[in-house]
Amino acid sequence: MYHKCTLCPRECHTDRNKRTGFCNVKAQTTVARAALHMWEEPCISGDNGSGAVFFSGCSLGCVFCQNHRISGGEIGKEIPVERLTEIFFELEEQGANNVNLVTPDHYVPSVCEAVERAHAQGFSLPFIYNCSGYEKTETLRMLEGLIDVYLPDFKYWKPETAKRYCNAPDYPERAKDAVAEMVRQTGACVFDGEGRIRKGTIVRHLLLPGHVGEAKQIIDYLYGTYQDDIYISLMNQFTPVLKNDKLAQFPELHRKVTKREYDRLVQHALDIGVTNAFIQEGETAGESFIPMFDLAGVERR
Numbered sequence: 492m493y494h495k496c497t498l499c500p501r502e503c504h505t506d507r508n509k510r511t512g513f514c515n516v517k518a519q520t521t522v523a524r525a526a527l528h529m530w531e532e533p534c535i536s537g538d539n540g541s542g543a544v545f546f547s548g549c550s551l552g553c554v555f556c557q558n559h560r561i562s563g564g565e566i567g568k569e570i571p572v573e574r575l576t577e578i579f580f581e582l583e584e585q586g587a588n589n590v591n592l593v594t595p596d597h598y599v600p601s602v603c604e605a606v607e608r609a610h611a612q613g614f615s616l617p618f619i620y621n622c623s624g625y626e627k628t629e630t631l632r633m634l635e636g637l638i639d640v641y642l643p644d645f646k647y648w649k650p651e652t653a654k655r656y657c658n659a660p661d662y663p664e665r666a667k668d669a670v671a672e673m674v675r676q677t678g679a680c681v682f683d684g685e686g687r688i689r690k691g692t693i694v695r696h697l698l699l700p701g702h703v704g705e706a707k708q709i710i711d712y713l714y715g716t717y718q719d720d721i722y723i724s725l726m727n728q729f730t731p732v733l734k735n736d737k738l739a740q741f742p743e744l745h746r747k748v749t750k751r752e753y754d755r756l757v758q759h760a761l762d763i764g765v766t767n768a769f770i771q772e773g774e775t776a777g778e779s780f781i782p783m784f785d786l787a788g789v790e791r792r
Contacts, residue, residue: 493517494506496518496597499550500550500659516564517569522570523561526543528540535589543591544591545782545784546561555656555737567784589617590616599634617690620642620643622642626669626672640689640692655741674717694721719767753771
């Protein structure tokens with residue numbers, strides 16, 4: 492499926508067995524970090540941490556990406572599917588609550604094979620598909636029965652905003668279709684006795700500076716469509732990484748979200764009746780929250 496690749500909505504038709512696609516990576520699964528991660532929603536990280544596997548490359552390419560070095564394919568080690576399966580078990584041994592597959596959409600065939608191998612060997616932790624929301628429903632259907640929890644972003648409501656920040660004016664419609672498919676597969680959220688999620692869909696929205704109105708429209712849509720079947724995660728952690736050359740061209744994003752902006756969004760969610768939600772408190776916007784992409788956990792111990 493990597494030959495004339497059409498896994499993501501870009502449909503670049505690149506032979507990724509030979510060269511990099513729009514996602515900045517070839518077909519060989521490339522991972523930048525595999526380690527316990529404490530900074531996800533409480534039901535994901537819990538006390539022990541989420542077993543986060545950070546894949547290199549990205550099919551969306553937002554100009555403000557805080558992980559731009561791995562999304563651009565600059566950091567990462569190519570590994571076979573067998574090694575990816577081993578990593579799942581190593582994270583389980585470290586006490587992970589789940590396996591958190593971060594930006595895996597451009598490796599879906601390989602991810603499916605690795606998850607199937609793990610299940611065949613008795614692996615029992617939930618698998619989380621942590622993605623940008625820019626997905627093809629046809630690709631998501633390949634994951635049915637393999638993914639327990641979907642954790643997509645819903646970044647943009649207006650096509651013009653999506654075009655400006657990632658050159659993907661079709662993002663809003665793609666994200667709507669993707670979330671619908673995810674909810675179809677998982678149903679309503681299910682938690683264990685310790686409050687850890689075992690099944691379901693959590694949709695994230697990262698508030699951008701100056702975009703409260705658009706954020707409200709996203710929350711209106713999500714709650715109006717899915718009510719309490721999903722959880723909504725409202726994020727204030729936008730971090731302008733000015734070392735990212737792309738961001739330099741967008742001065743309106745050269746600041747953090749203000750407390751007033753975020754409070755307005757949270758209050759709007761409360762006003763329309765949202766109760767299944769996560770909010771962030773305190774200072775969460777900072778490069779100290781960005782993981783070290785040092786290939787930790789990638790090579791065999």
